[in-house]
Amino acid sequence: IGVKPGTGVFGAAQAGTADSEITVEQFKQDYRNKVERMYGDGLERVSDLDKYNALVSLVRDYLAEPWLNTKEKYRRTGSKQVYYFSIEFLLGRLLGSNLYNLGLNEVCQQALGELGMDLRTLRQVEEDPGLGNGGLGRLAACYLDSMASLGLPGHGMGMRYRYGLFEQRIVDGYQREYADDWLMDGFYWDVRKPAEAVEVRFGGNVRIKSNGKTQYIHEGYETVLAVPYDVPVVGYRNGTINTLRLWSAEARLSEVVCAPQGGSDCQKAVEYSQTVEELSNILYPDDSTYEGKALRLKQQYFLVSAGLQSIIRNYRENNGHLREFPHKIAIHINDTHPVLCIPELLRILLDEEQLTWEEAWNITVQTMSYTNHTILPEALETWPEDLFRTVLPRIYLIVRDINEYYCRSLWETYPGDWDRISRMAIISYNRIHMAHLAIAGCHSVNGVAELHTDILKNKIMKEFCDFSPAKFNNKTNGVTQRRWVSLCNPALAQLITDTIGPRWVEHPQELAQLERHGADTAFQHHLLRVKLQNKVALAKYVKEKHGITLDVNSIFDSQIKRIHAYKRQTLNVLHIMALYNRLKENPLLDIEPHTFIFGGKAAVNYHIAKNTIKLINSLADLVNNDKSIRDKIKVVFLENYNVSLAELIIPATDVSEQIPTASYEASGTGNMKFMMNGAVTIGTLDGANIEIKQAVGEDNIIVFGLTAEEVLAYYRGGGYNPWEVYQGNERLKQVVDQLINGFFPGAGDLFRGHFDSLLYQGDHFFVLKDFASYEAAHRVLDERYKDRPTWLKMCSANIAHSGRFSSDRTFAEYATDIWHIRPDTLPFSASEKQTR
Ligand code: OAK
Secondary structure, eight states: OOOBTTTBTBOSOOTTOOOBSSOHHHHHHHHHHHHHHHHSSOGGGSOHHHHHHHHHHHHHHHHHHHHHHHHHHHHHHTOOEEEEEOSOEEOOOOHHHHHHHHTOHHHHHHHHHHTTOOHHHHHHHSOOOEEOOSHHHHHHHHHHHHHHHTTOOEEEEEEOOSBEEEEEEEETTEEEEEEEOTTTTOOTTOEEOGGGOEEEEESOEEEEEEESEEEEEEESOEEEEEEEEEEEEEOSSSSOEEEEEEEEEEOOHHHHHSOTTSOOOHHHHHHHHHHHHHTTTBSSOOOSSHHHHHHHHHHHHHHHHHHHHHHHHHHHHHOSOGGGHHHHEEEEEESSTTTTHHHHHHHIIIIITOOOHHHHHHHHHHHEEEEOOOOOGGGSOEEEHHHHHHHOHHHHHHHHHHHHHHHHHHHHHSTTOHHHHHHHOSEETTEEEHHHHHHHHOSEEEESSHHHHHHIIIIITHHHHHHOGGGEEEOOOOBOHIIIIIITOHHHHHHHHHHHOGGGGTOGGGGGGGGGGTTOHHHHHHHHHHHHHHHHHHHHHHHHHHOOOOOTTSEEEEEESOOOGGGTHHHHHHHHHHHHHHHHHOTTOOOOOEEEEEEOOOOTTOHHHHHHHHHHHHHHHHHHTOGGGTTSEEEEEESSOOHHHHHHHGGGOSEEEEOOOTTSOSOOSHHHHHHHTTOEEEEOSOTTHHHHHHHHOGGGSEEOSOOHHHHHHHHHTTOOOHHHHHHTOHHHHHHHHHTTSSSSTTOTTTTHHHHHHHHTSOOTTOHHHHHHHHHHHHHHHHHHHHSHHHHHHHHHHHHHTOGGGBHHHHHHHIIIIISOOOGGGSSSOHHHHHHO
C-alpha cells in the first residue's frame, strides 16, 4: 500500500473525508486472499468468527507500516515520550474504531457489502476486552485515542488480564457473576513480544554490603517473567500509531524442571507456573482477604517494574545518560495503583546506575505525575508495612528512605509539628500510604474536575497542598468524540457534518457552530429522526434479549454506571415508585410515557449494591406487568453493562441521570457522553456536572439537590435527621414503607437493608433529603419535553457545548501543563495541524 510520510495509510486527506489509498476492489482482493491464506478455505465456507479474525488480520497488515513509521519517527526526532501507566484500560471493541481512525470504514463497508457480508455483524463478533471496572479504565482508553489522534508520542502501560471484569447475568432478578473468558477465541489485535520480556522479582531478602559505598543485594527472590503484548493505538487519520503495551505473567519453567538435584519435578513445575500466572489472571482480585491483598500488591509491582524496565531499556538504546531522562520521558500514574513507579525508578537509578540519592530523587520527581480519581476513603490505598516488606523487600527499604527524606523536608517547614508530620508521613502506624507517596514523588498532582480538585486542595489533601501548592492542578476529564459520537451514533455524526462540516471530528470546539441551528425547524426535525432511529435500535435489542417491548415514543431515561450507594440508583428507584403510585391512584394522570433504563455491575462482595439490582428488577416486574397503568412507564435493567452496551444506550437516550450525592463523584464521564449525543442531564451539582452546567447554561440542564458545600456542612454537624423528612412527605413515606411492607410480592425482608440505611443509619447519602427536589426536577423535565421545540433546542445546546468535554482538549492540557511537550517536538506543529 502507498504510504506517504506522516500520513500513514492515507494521502494528506481532508479531515472527515474517506479517500483512502486502498480501493474497494483492492480491499476485496486482499480480504479474500487473507481468508484463504489463514483458513485454507474460501470465504463462502468459513464462519463469522473466521471472517472477523481475517478482517482484523488484514487491518493489522494495513497498519503495520504506519506503526513502524511512527516508531521510527519518534526515534529520529528524539521527541519526549509519555507513558500512561494504568492498572485498567477499558478499551471496548477495536475493529470499528480502528477502521474509522484509519479512514477505512466506508471502503471496508462497501467491500464487504459487495462480498455479501455486513460489517456491523462482524463488528459484533468481537469480544469486549473488559480490562477495567469503570470510569478510570474507560478514561484511560479515551486518552489513548486522543494521544494518537493529536499525534502525541504517548503510550499506555497496562495489564493483559487473562479474565476481564466478570460477565453479569441476571437470574431471578439477582446478579450472578461468570468468568469473562475474553481470550477464548484469541485476540488478534496484539503482538506478543517474547524477545522484550523482562524479569520481575518478588520476595527474598536484601543484604547490605558496605565497602566504601553501600550496596543492596537482593537475594532469594522469586522471578516472574513479564511478557509484553503490544496493541496498536490508531490516531485519527494522521498516520500516527502509538502503542499500548499489556503485560502478561509467565513462569520460567526450565528453572524449576531442572531442579538442583538433577531430577525433574513436573508436578512442582505446574504448580509453580500456576501461582506465577495467577498474577495476570484476573482484574483486581478481591482485596478483602490477606491473600488477595498480597496478590493485588504483586500485580501493581509487576506492571510497574516490567513497564519501567522496558522504558529504560528502550531509552538506553536511543539516548545517553539517565540524567536526561526527565527531558525525554514523562510517566503518568493513573491513580495510586501504579505509584510504585516512584520507588522502582529510584531503585534502578540507585542500584543499577549508581546515581546519588539527590540525583535519583530529582530525576524521579521531574519524571512522574499523578492523577487522583476518587475521594472515597475506602478506595484510598494503604498497605500493611509487613506485607509490603515481605513481598517487596528492596522497594520497602527505598520507600522508607523516601519517607525519611520527605519527613525531614516537612520538619524544615514545620519544625516540632509532630502531629502534622505524622499525618503527612508516607509510613505511619505500620501502614504505607500510597497517595502520600504519590504526592511526595511527583511534580504534578491533579484532580479530574474543578470541584474535585478544590476538595482535594481544601480538604482531603489540604496539608499537602499547603506544603507544595504548585504541584496541585485541575484537569477536567474528557471523552473521545470519535468513539462516543462518530462511531456509536453515525446518524448524528452525519447530521452534524451536514450542518457544520467535518472539522468537528478533529476540532470538537467547532461543535459550537450548532448553536445557531438549535432553533431551526429542519435541523430539529432531523435530530428527532436520528433519536428515534437510535431508540428503535435499542428497543430491538431489548426485545430480543429481554423480551420487553419498549415504546419508542416514550422518554428514554437512563442511569448506566457501576451500582454504588453514592451514585444513588435508589433515589431513581424511589422516584419511579412514587410515579407508579400516582398512576395507580389516577390512571388518567397526564404524564409523558417513560422508559427507565438501568445498567451496571455491582462489586462481587458489595451486598447492598447487589440488592439494589434485585430492587430494580423487582420494580421492573411489578410495573411492566401492571396493565392498569397502560404502559405509561416501563423499567428495564440491561444485563452485563459494558462499553458496547453503552454505545447502544447512549445515542438512544433523552434524559441522562447523573444524580450522585454532591462531593462524591470525582468527575463522571458518562455525563459527557450523553451530552455529546444530545441527551439532557438531570443532575446534582457534582463533579463535571457543574462544568456541564456552565457550558450549556442553566436552561439546558436540570439541576437539583444539596450542593457539595451543604453536604459537607451536614457531615461536619454530624449528619441530618432523615425521620423528619420521611414524616413530612407523604409520597416519600409511602415509597420508603413499600420497601418492606409487601408491596414487592414475595420480597419479604429483602429490602430491609435499604430501608434501614435510609432511616436507621442516618441516610448517609442524603437520598431522602434530596427526594423532593429530585421529584420537582423531574416535573420540570417533563414540562420541557412536552414543548418539543424547546426540548430539541436543549438537546442541540448540549451537543453544541460538548466540545470542551473532548479528551482532545484534556490531553492537550496535560501535554502542555504537566508533561511539557512542546509543539515543536510533536510530529507535526500546531500550525500544520490547523491547515491539514
Ligand atoms: C477506581 C478505582 C480507584 C479509584 C478510582 C476509581 C474510579 O474509577 N474513579 C472514577 O474515575 C473517573 C475518571 O476520572 C471519574 O469520572 C469518576 O467520577 C470516578 O469515580
